Amino acid sequence: MRDVFLHLALLVLGPLTLLGLVGRVKAVAARRVGAPLLQPWHDVWKLLRKGAVYSTTTTPLFVAGPIVALACTALAALMVPLAGVQAPLAFPGDIFVFAGLLALARFATMLSALDTGSAFEGMGASREAAFAAMAEPALFLVLMIATLPGGTPSFSTAFNELSGTGGLVRDPVLLLAALAFGAFLLTDLSRIPIDDPNTHLELTMIHEVMILDHSGPDLAFLHIGYAMRLFVLSAIGVHLLVPVPPDAPLAALAVLLAGQAGIAGFIGGIESVTARLRLTRVAQFLIGASVVAAIGVLVLHLGGRA
């Protein structure tokens, strides 16, 4: 019971703070003063207190998009172990339900973008759909690397298994998994090199342009959903890379938070030193990620572990 409360508390407090940390990393790297760590909290709080503007073209689907996306992400977040290796909702097959819920969240966001009839938002939805489809095999192959040795398609079993093996240090395959997962994470969260969250030109945006017409509480829901996705995916990344001690809750919590801070540093660092890829190159990037993960699966197989 205590673990469930800890999980929920992390899920409430963590996401927006982590998003603020990415912003801090970028500010420090660029030697700017930058926004404070808790800026996303301020933004969301401001949006929740505002009214809203809707396009005359939209249907109720436009309002449903942010709500469904947030609900799906929150539910999916219950299946990923945060502190420790046991999630509140763990069953054989939870990785597939997790992927299904994330896909539903994306589906709802894309439809609510098309609902405005805007060419910009149509373009964003089209790119989101294409890149998400190309990233999907990479995600599944990474999940296979994580779960096959444990023999059960569940995050909790897999991470319990991984914590016993000693993680990356004793198992280099996890490095391949982490590489591919990093590519997936950057794509799914619409970060550089796939998409630039700071761009000011509608034509070059992907995630930002899809939420162009959302305002007030709807936009706040989208921001919270996005931050939660960042939090959950980075937690999976931590579990892939670092063995989390299963029996010491405090140590596990420390490992998780330190690891997520590291991933925030990774995202912010990449955004500080590279530009985004040309759109036609994104397919190569994502297919490359799938190939890396597939090599990982092959190594597992040839090693007799899958």
Next chain:
Amino acid sequence: MTAVMWANLAALVLLLTAFLAPLALWRRPGAARLAGALLTLAGCAVGVAASVTALVLGQGGTITSLWRTPLGPLTLALDGLSAFFLMCVHLVGGLGALFGFGYVARLRGHLGSPAVAAWVPLLIATMAVVVLAGDVLTFLLAWELMTLASFFLVTAEGQASGRPGLVYLLASQLGVAALFVLFLILAAHGDGTGFDAIRAASAPGAATAAACFVLAVIGFGTKAGFWPLHVWLPEAHPAAPSHVSAIMSGVMIKMGIYGLLRVLTFLGTPPAWWGLFLLGIGAVSGVGGVLHALAQHDLKRLLAYHSVENLGIIALGLGLGLLGMSQGNGPVAALGFAGALLHVLNHGLFKGLLFQGAGAVFAATGTRDFDELGGLARRMPVTGTSFLAGSAAITGLPPFNGFVSEFLIFLGAFAGATTLPPSLRLWALAVLPILALIGGLAAACFVKAFGITFLGEPRSTRAAQARESGRAMPVAMAVGALACLGIGLWPLPIVHLATRATDVLGVSGTLPPQALAALALVPWIAAALIGSILALALIRRALLAGRDVRRTATWGCGYEAPTPRMQYTAPSFADPVLTPAHFLLDAHHDDVAAQGPFPVRAVHRHHLGDRAADRFWRPLVRATIRLFERIARLERGDVPSYLVYVLLTLVALLLWQGGIP
């Protein structure tokens, strides 16, 4: 003879009456349509009740005709496998007939003829007999009648549907040719044409079984639409009236899956390569189908390619099932077959619903071209909501039924990747990323199909004036959508029905307890999802209460006079997916570039060819035609040359019989 068999006979009699009644009422088309629809619905209702009862109670039965054909009596037999498919036939067929009643009333024209009203119940009845057939002769008779009934329905809209109808008929006859050979081999081996006799005989040797398997895949795969045998689907479905497309794509193509499964019950334990063969077909059909669907401009053609994709998913499940069977691995076999069978039902429900939605759009606007649609969700709310539910279901998203069947196949693939012999593990494992890719591409395709058709602003006046019409069409679609949602919310009862069918296949053991536990959790997860969506909606409403909520134009960088033509189009939407896959596809562009400082006109046309049709079937058909033209030259039309042929034949015969000294 059992009660369920009587009920099934009653359903057949009702459907046959529904076939004859419109013909009897020829001079009063309105009464003919009404009588036909009511009798069809009654027949389907009885059929659903009978098949579900048979599945729940595990009952079966046999009826044998009193009169005999030269090959023995005609037989109808019911077991778990046929009962499951029978349920799909009557359910999807009944919904299609209900929709068709409203659709035909709206469109009239050629469709208003009593002849069209008559063929629908006959198609449903022949499909029911196909799955009930207990011997080769009954099966092939019903199979051919089913093809004929659907052929007349495909060509019901007159002139324009002639060529697609011909393509369909030709493809079906090529498939049947393989089936004739297959059943001849089986009957010769099994000492009789009854399915019982064939099954009772010892399993055929490896070579015979392999030949039978390949023939079955070709013959039944043509009906099912496996790549590259799928070429008739994108021709016939857009040509047929929408309620007919719904029935054909929803259940008729599944008769191919039924036939394949039925033949597999005769062939004993399969070798592993059968499973790998079907996995390959499934992967190619799935990815190929969805990629081609993305490029379509016609809503019904898009849906037709999605049938190829979904039959590919079913083939992936069957392939896993066969792999499991070949290794005596009960859990993998049970998960694969159960997933495939459940997807048969699920695809019937959501594809029937989607074709009906396309029909409702066509009835309201007179077009199926994405470039002329848009903004229909506000004008046709029931169609829009149902189509959305169908889109989410076909994409495999929770909490709809498509997710449940794909979930079972995922679990089967995972179980295969961990418990099959090491040499086969990678094949099972490959199913996971492939199915994930298909899911992602299907999401892109249905965001396009639904978004461009139903969201945004109407792209033509016809779309702007669209209205929901009648009661029968919306009711049929709403029922279909609720069924998709219902199975997604509470899947266990239907999964248990599907396992009744897998029992017939001789799969040892039922679903593994872990899978059943996960499925038992699905209602709770779905409830949590719906509950949190409702809670968030209430929070949003409370937050916005009393605040300034305005409506204004969509943001266009401050541009104040947007037109519907400025919206994103269907080809543009699909482009980022199709461009990286260009080496797999035959895309054709037809451009007229803008010229001069004040260009008046520029044209860009995009068309995606079908490699299987253009590079394989068309050259093959051309070569065949050339061959026959050459043979036809022998027919000169004058008596002297025929006399010479007779003489030459006689000489040849004499030489052959007498021997050359």
